[in-house]
Amino acid sequence: MITGLLEKNKSVQAVKRAFALNHAAHAFVVQAEQNILADALIYLSSVAVCDNGGCGSCVNCLQAFNGRHPDVFFYPLNGRKTMSVDDIKDILNETQTAPTIGKNKVYIINASTVSAVQNWQGKLLKILEEPPEGNYFFIGVTNTADLFDTVTSRAIRVDIAKLSFSQIKNYLLESGYSPRSAEICALISDGSISSATELVADTTTESIYQSVANALKNMTSTRVSLSFVADMTRYKEKYKLLLSAMEALFAEVVGFYDGITLLKENKDVTIIAQNYSREAALRCIEIVENAYKELASYVNFNMVFDNLILKILEVRYICPK
Numbered sequence: 001m002i003t004g005l006l007e008k009n010k011s012v013q014a015v016k017r018a019f020a021l022n023h024a025a026h027a028f029v030v031q032a033e034q035n036i037l038a039d040a041l042i043y044l045s046s047v048a049v050c051d052n053g054g055c056g057s058c059v060n061c062l063q064a065f066n067g068r069h070p071d072v073f074f075y076p077l078n079g080r081k082t083m084s085v086d087d088i089k090d091i092l093n094e095t096q097t098a099p100t101i102g103k104n105k106v107y108i109i110n111a112s113t114v115s116a117v118q119n120w121q122g123k124l125l126k127i128l129e130e131p132p133e134g135n136y137f138f139i140g141v142t143n144t145a146d147l148f149d150t151v152t153s154r155a156i157r158v159d160i161a162k163l164s165f166s167q168i169k170n171y172l173l174e175s176g177y178s179p180r181s182a183e184i185c186a187l188i189s190d191g192s193i194s195s196a197t198e199l200v201a202d203t204t205t206e207s208i209y210q211s212v213a214n215a216l217k218n219m220t221s222t223r224v225s226l227s228f229v230a231d232m233t234r235y236k237e238k239y240k241l242l243l244s245a246m247e248a249l250f251a252e253v254v255g256f257y258d259g260i261t262l263l264k265e266n267k268d269v270t271i272i273a274q275n276y277s278r279e280a281a282l283r284c285i286e287i288v289e290n291a292y293k294e295l296a297s298y299v300n301f302n303m304v305f306d307n308l309i310l311k312i313l314e315v316r317y318i319c320p321k
């Protein structure tokens, strides 16, 4: 499943082209979220050992997919969590010998748990400065800032960090979730596959979304808003999700005016847009973001939330359609 997702990624496509045309760089820094990083690195290893830049069906590709290609090496060694100088010594030894079955040797370095002692990066740098022919390095991180600038500057960056709404939606659909859930979670996830998978597994996500959508559809005055506020307040333990859903819906309203709505499975946005002008929706996004910041600094939820609703109603009034 993750394969389809990677194949559509632009920087992965660039790596595939480079290997297919035999002019790939020797080192790549692969930035992805933790739960897809290992799969992404395995996929890229197949690209580097395949004679056709990752055809997906040859012996090299299949062995690489299984994590059993004799010319693909995984670090840290022995299932340890963090890289060490010993790992780099092992890499250095491996680079001295020829590949077993293919034409390249590939080193997968999972540096997503960066150790406090980062001496290994300095040692790796020496190898990257003069990489022996036919040796390729994929350094996986969740955040490139964890690496020395001197390392990243010697590598091509492969960014799989943020995905599009439709990529995430399709991923969730392929995983067997309903079109409605897939859309709602893709919308709220804001391009993060790990947040989307968490959202879709959480049964309250849709209830929270619906509570917010109902409120935005029906709150036309302070008086009628009370019951909707009460309904949303039930989820105050999950205020991040509550506010993310609200922000995502306001962003959808802006999209509605620009002719690019993402939600196709329900008509919530069309109805909410009857209450909010484009200008109002933009201002509401800011208001929601501010409430988010206030709540992050442990301010009382009810106070912040009541204030948020008042401001939204006020904006709705002063930025008419």
Ligand SMILES: [Zn+2]
Binding pocket: 050, 051, 052, 054, 055, 056, 057, 058, 059, 060, 061, 062
């Ligand atoms: Zn292949």
